[in-house]
Amino acid sequence: MARAGASPARRADAAVTREVTGIPLQFPQARAWWFWFLAATSLLALYIVSAWVLFVRGVGVWGNNIPVNWGIAISNYIWWIGIGHAGTLISAMLLLLRQTWRNSLNRFAEAMTLFAVVCGGLYPILHLGRPWRFYWITPYPSTMRIWPQFTSPLTWDFFAVLTYLTVSLVFWYIGAIPDFASTRDRASSRPAQVFYGLLALGWRGAARHWARWRQAYRLCAAIAVPLVVSVHSEISLLFAAGPIVGWTSTVFPPYFVLGAAFSGFAVVSMLATTLRHAFGLQNLVTDRHLDMLGRLTLACGMMTAYGYVSEVFASLYSGDPHELQTLHDRLAGPYAWSYWGAVILNFVPLQLLWLGRLRRNPIALFAVSLAVTVGMWLERYMLLFSTLFRDYLVSSWGPYRPSFWEWSLFAGSIGLFLTLFLLFVRMLPMISAFEIKEARFEEREARRG
Structure with a gap:
């Protein structure tokens, strides 16, 4: 606690630490948290039941079959991995660019990345048919000298997702160590002191600690930024590498990366407005932060719209009858509802963000972001099934209808995400207090200079 004779700047810094660490230590919204946590765990139970049915009865309980052998499990995988991209962009790229406004958003955005990647990364394993054999796609030293098929997209997924998850986890954890130490020092109960003390790894704030910390933090940021591009580019190559009408396009890598950032910024905007309202964080997550999130969402959305236009132009310019048929579909x-749903939800409400007062309005920003999140799911759905259901041969045509267990697994994955995020909010500092104080100190020094 700041002394009575301390300067206003030091008292303000102490207030930031007290506000951020006070949320996990003296949780102010216990009743509301329990309500949402019970709802999330109910969906998580549905996820567990759906996975159990899948293990017992096999992937035949899903609606995917020939020719549509990729169902909404794969579209959900792409959707979840895409959502996780915004956390890395906000944290790593803006850290390297020295954008201090990220400091109020990066901690929960990074947590969102981790939980979204977990939700997405489970889908390829469940889709295997024999998920308990998933380690076969890893290059472990087999006594039979059988190595994984490195030209298989499943192997690409394994390396891409595991690398992204590992780097994101290390980056998030290193960035949170100073705040774990602050929470440890303010904890009053012995279990809390031990818990946060273990997470803090003996941090005492020594000059040597800070020097090593800055080196590790920036190194992880430099590693994480290329992964944003490489991971979703790899996912796009799962499509572009196959001889499927509508997928063999060179625009796919940037199209997928921008679409991923688009949906990710939308989810970060929803989380920011929700946490801001629930915990009264208007002094930390300010109108400027909402404005910047709105600008980023708008920019990524307009670049994603270019990908839509490019796809249509490429199909018309090629003159290939199969490409034209896919465009007509x-x-x-039969899948026009998903295409037009994606276009309308992604780009019509998005135009509201050209207005600064609506970008800074939490309700308007949340509504636009929710529309974008749903629209990007429809875009993944459309991209998969409007191409697979009608192959080159008439004998390979066939519709696709997701089964109940596919929908239940998707709903359950949302429950998994919410459960993990609610536990994070309840137990760990959701905002980087020390980075906010550091940015304020630099601003004060700049004004003095």
């Missing part, structure tokens, strides 16, 4: 065929 998207615009006016």
Whole structure:
């Protein structure tokens, strides 16, 4: 606690630490938290039941079959991995660019990345049919000298997702160590002191600690930024590498990366407005932060719109009858509802963010972000099934209808994400207090200079 004679700046810094660490130590919204936690764990129970049915009865309980052998399990995988991209962009890239406004958003955005990648990374394992054999796609030293098929997209997924998850986890944990120490020092109960003390790894704030910390933090940021591009580019190559009409496009890597950032910034915006309202964090997550999130969402959305236009142009320019048929199926065929749903939800409400007062309005920003999140799910759905259901041969045509267990697993994955995020909010500092104080100190020094 700051002394009575301390300067206003030091008292303000102490207030930031007290506010951030006070949320996990003296949780102010216990009743509301329990309500949402019970709802999330109910969906998580549905996830467990759906996975158990899948293990017992096999992937035949899903609706995917020939020719649509990729169901919404794969579209959900792409959707979840995409959501996780914004956390890395906000934290790592803006850290390297020295953008201090990220400090109020990076901690819970990084946590969102971790939980979204977990939700997405489980889908390829569940999709294997024999998920308990997932380690076969790892290059472990087998006594039979059988190595994984490195040209298989499943192997690409394993390396891409595992690398992204590992680097994101290390980056998040290193960045949170000073705040774990602050929470440890303010904890009054012995279990809390031990818990946060173990997480703090003996941090005492010595000059040597800070020097090593800055080196490790920036090194992880430099490693994480290329992964944003490489991971979703790899996912796009799962499509572009196959001889499927509508997928063999060179625009896919940037199209997928921008679409991932688009959906990710939308989810970060929803989380920011929700946490800001629930915990009264208007002095930390300010109108400027909402404005910047709105700008980033708008920019990524307009670049994603270019990908839509490019796809249509490429199909028309090619003149290939199969490409034109796929384009017709998207615009006016059986999956036109998903195409136009994606276009309308992604780009019509998005135009509201051209207005600064709506970007800074939490309700408007939340509504636009929710529309974008749903629209990007529809875009993944459309991209998969409008191409797979109609192959080159008429004998390979066939519709796709997701089964109940596919929908239940998807709903359960949302419960898994919410459960993990609610536990994070309840137990750990959700905002980087020390980085906010550091940015304020630098601003004061700049004004003095």
